[in-house]
Amino acid sequence: MTESADVKQYDVLIIGAGPSGTSCALALHQAGLKVAIIDKSEFPRDKVCGELLHKKAVETLNAILPGFEKDFINFSKTLVLKHTTVHYKGKSLTFDWVSESYTCPRLEFDNYLLNTVRKYTSTDIFTATVPDKITVTDDGVTLTIKNSPVIYSAKIIIGADGAHSTVAKQLTEKTLDRAHYLGAVRAYYKNVKNTDNVTSEVFFSSKYNLNYLWVFPIEGNLSNVGFGLLSSNISENKINLKESFYDYFKQSPELAEKFADAEQVSTLEGFGVPLGSTIGTVSGKRFMLIGDAASLSNPLSGTGMGNAVMSGKIAADQLIRSFKANDFSAEFMKGYDNVLQSSIVDGLYSSYKAQRTLSKLPFLLDIVFFIGKNKRIRKYIQSIV
Template structure:
């Protein structure tokens, strides 16, 4: 794909190495080519703007995640263009595991099986994110710049300069930057460089892939709620081909308070838990156990600043109750694209004008996540209450209310 970026010779206003001859100039630079960034690029398809989508990795690349793709994800893409959801499904047909049911195991061992009416599936992010990026390549004129890690962002009254970690690559210049670069977002750090981690709104998680798991239907995602931990759960998610994404997550404040080693905790669960151990007696680990962090929704994490918007995990848009965020990432990427087009129509890129985006995020995503955070905190540490909810949900009318509460 030919670049549509403008280029110009560096001048004294940029502190760049002397051998860098040009800066690539765009209207919009989207940082991060995961679900939020790809959705944003797709939403800008007909905008007429010069758009670059940059990522520090070379695709396909793994992304540590639970690999659950909630049903609203495809709905958001279909609202952009019905063909997107259809084409994405075709790209993933041979690799995904459609999930029609979930099993919830209460701390007392009681099990609840739930049938989901809306289509959802599990698939390794290695494949899902690559398929979304394929749609961007096929349907947009976006310049996709892989293996482009950022060192810093510098905002001034005329735009944003993005300096690469590799000094042999040209910097980028944009009127607007959209940060879709995940939980450790360099774009978010440029807005709040001294912000400390709020462990009450952060979840520590570990994950590995296994095969040979027994009593594991390929259409069913399993959630284990454990009496030993205040808030969190263990999961066993089929991802197709007899492979299972197995993980465990706990609020970071509990990890620090109890000095938990989550890799060790997951290994212990799979060998000693009365319901998990029999299922993993003959299982084989395909990968090592790897950790990652999730900034949970409901916090006061900023979503915008002068000439900058944040989407997905970078904006802390992860469901505190279930721990997933791909649907929220896609939704926020689309909302950011809408705001970006309004910015160029009005030629306004100031924080006051971009607050319109933050309000949209709050109304359409943030309020729901805040409610789920309060519910998660209410249930935390109340083993008896979780047992009661799972048991009572066998009654149809309570089951319907539970489904509405957890989405």
């Protein structure tokens, strides 16, 4: 570090301004710590995903910031979903949820959260700022920025920078494991038949190993439509995911009819989802990983925003403990791992086993559809999903 370098000093550096990073910053709003969020993009920015947000994410944010849930529900871009209809072999089952889920375009949702951080915290926010080299020493962490003389210094760094996390790449030995990574594509459609603003839909196909195509309503008469497969499956079978997406409509007459008059209004874009069927290193000396950087998406559903928000809160709790004890060692950081395990990871492994069982024994889905006609059984299925 040269004497002429512009050094910005903080207690906590959060790399990434998505749901996990902003949730972590919000959870620190009364901790008395000097916090900075750094993100490579200018906001608002889009993030390609399914855009389904589970109730637990909003509940966690409401626990951090009382009143958040009410404000978010009243946000003009938010839809509150109360039903899910599942389609398979021309049959369908509709589940009615006690706890709602939500959709909100990531372009809007991530910016909403970042503005909430601006409103309720003293966090310094640096967008269009690309992290470069991270150095961890006994005394702290330093971060250089690409094409900038500025150096950021802190006691600890949080990797909230997604599936291709710079923090994870530099501070862990994480590598992409295709058996635990979902390749997916998504496009927006308008004028999809028989849709409403309170019902999500999923279509299963035996041709694609029971991976489903989703149709989620988005504000403005739009639907978020997407499909994903394990990267190992894509690689081994040389599958063109974009071609498979359009082929999916041919496999289901019901789906083809539903989209007969629909108009695709965005390009079909790809994205990757690191699944929680394997976690690996999520913390160490002076760092923690949260959200997609920690591989916390559900192996059965592919959803990850709820766990991202929860991991941000869990990391904030660990940060408060670490600063109180003045201990940022790898051993002390295991407290984060332990809470993450019991709160999120154990459930992800159960979902992984369910996903593997279903892929190996596809007739089980036929059984679910048969017994699901019974209201009591359907209610039980709703309680465990």
